[in-house]
Amino acid sequence: MCGGVKSHGCDVCAKEFVQKGNLKRHMAIHAGVKKHKCDVCGKKFLRKGALNYHIAIHRGIKSHECEVCGKAFVRKGDLETHIAIHVGVKSHECDVCDKKFLRKGGLKNHIAIHGGIKSRECYVCGKEFVRKGDLETHFAIHVGVKSHKCDVCGKYFRKSGNLERHLTDHAGVKSHECDVCGKKFGTNGQVMEHMAIHAGVKSYKCDVCGKYFRRRGDLNRHLAIHAGVKSHKCDVCGKKFLRKGDLKNHIALHGGIKSHECEVCGKEFVRKDDLETHFAIHVGVKSHKCDVCGKKFLRKGDLKNHIAIHGGIKSHECYVCGKEFVRKGDLETHFAIHVGVKSHKCDVCGKKFQRKGDLKNHIAIHAGAKSYKCDVCAKEFVQKPNLVRHITIHVSKKSHK
Template sequence: MVTAYYIMKMTRNRKSTDIHEYYSNLRDDTYSKTLYHKDRIMCRICMKDGSVPIYGSGSCDVIEALRIFGNIVVREEDNFPKHLCKICYNFIKEANLFRKIAAQTDKFLKSPIKEEAVDVSLDCHEYPEAIANQDPVRNWPVTVTSGNQSKNCKMKVISKVQCYVCNKVVNKSYYKEHLTMHDPNHHKYVCDICGKSFRLRCAYHNHSLRHGNGFPYKCKFCPYKGKYAELLKTHMRTHTGDYRYMCTECPARFLFKSNLNSHILNKHKEKEHKCEACKRAFHTKLALQRHFEVDHLGIKTHVCNICGNTFGYRNAMMKHQRRVHKREKMMFSRMPSYLQVENKN
């Protein structure tokens, strides 16, 4: 009904006045220029007879529209005409409506598509049988009977949204931060020590802790110390046996999802990326590209800092240093960071 109303209204306006013809004729019209007088009530735009005051109730939209569409700034204290004719006023109203409709449409199109997902790994990982026959949205508080005991198992419902730029589905709480990835002008935080830049202030703060020697988060059960609360939280899973990321192909379980993904890729997926030169297959495009550059193009980027020999793979260079230069096998990188600092001191 609203759309039909505006179509009828615009149709009546076109029948009464052809806007294009009206403004086109003003280019060569000298009538308004010759009769210009500061005491005459005339239109601020076309200088014809004016009847609608620019200033007054509801004037903000008119003044803003004149600035946007007419590229002029009007002030009540100046000596220029302070009215609009009905044609110019109606055109401004339609232009304002167009701008508002365009803004609403743009906001609607850019609004994320909401989805609902359940993170059953938080409190229900010990009772997978309790989840199988439950509705994860409506029945998420679940009672589980184990032997003679009943325990409550909570299923946390997490809102998911879809990015309108890349269509990636992310947590709703992270959505605004995710959009900064698509904004080239977004402010970046740069580390004063190493020069690494970050989009998010929290990521920059966490990175800055890497350059310090403090480990304020200590484990209650072992000597472990962490720089961040999240690291300690993850470490605590080693004591509770909370290896929440489970492989669906074998009994393997992992603390981190990245480890699970790496396990699935290397153990349960076929090597899909094949070299056209020798028909060797690899799990990833990066591994295929590295193989082609080293084995077929002869590119060697790893240089021994002792003798200057070059190698295609880092492992080959490290093996060379241990065999030729009697360098000890480095296990240092596998140490927890707090032990690395203590050993240095």
């Protein structure tokens, strides 16, 4: 039983489990064995049960209907739970506090709370829970199942709490204010999570690798990496992405469609944001002033990033590796390394690079500019790496004298 001694250890990551069966299922994650495939979207699962649950959500087939009110459910178990509400018979009584329950399972979970027994163990990360429902909610993070739908916009969420917080955005109610910057939020939990950025507190821990994050959303995106869930697929090349935004940027690079044109000089851009940034150069209006040093900026976002430099606040965190940056632009440049996006193109030969600096060095090769000079023999080089390799020759000669 879980809650006891974890005597079954994983040889790969040293994670321990109470039950041998859970260790076996956990090992399948390291091996990458997902033999249960969904015929609808091609997604694979470690367990047949997880696949069946996934397919039911795909199809949206609610074949289990309540004879009393007509409400339909995907799973038979959900229907049985619902019918108990109509019947109202609570025949299962707790011997400790005399509380009654409609189902035997409900009583069993309740008794576990009295004893504090965590008999439900997640086979992915080994975390234990008292109630089965809590385990299922937790497991949804690993498998990427979002079963809670917003009736307003159709967006899906993994947990009911996240859906409730999302609904406050539609209602426009933002009564919780940050004492530091004045930003308002819909719930107290959101403002507390935001405050952690100012305080630099990382309270959200990944149960798989132990990495900490400031925001719950960053942790959830990070967990998707462990689970290997890439649900956003490119129709052109089939490459999959963790986030919809990453897919959108990728598709734009694929097609090379520059549909946003500057009215002043005719220069074209793939993304609207890039056009707006470029257009500010022509206008030249710097209306955003820094109160610390008086420097002015074209955009509010640039001023915000600049102020962060004064304060040294690294509020932009990479959800893949946890590295932090002062400016959002630096984070985006760094993130391109993880996703493999090469958005900096050479106009001479068409070669693409992930970083602007790499493109600059490459262009120097075309121009033939030798800006890197050896202090020993005055020999010049186009690229810095070539100069570094050359210097080793001088060092080698000295060591043999």
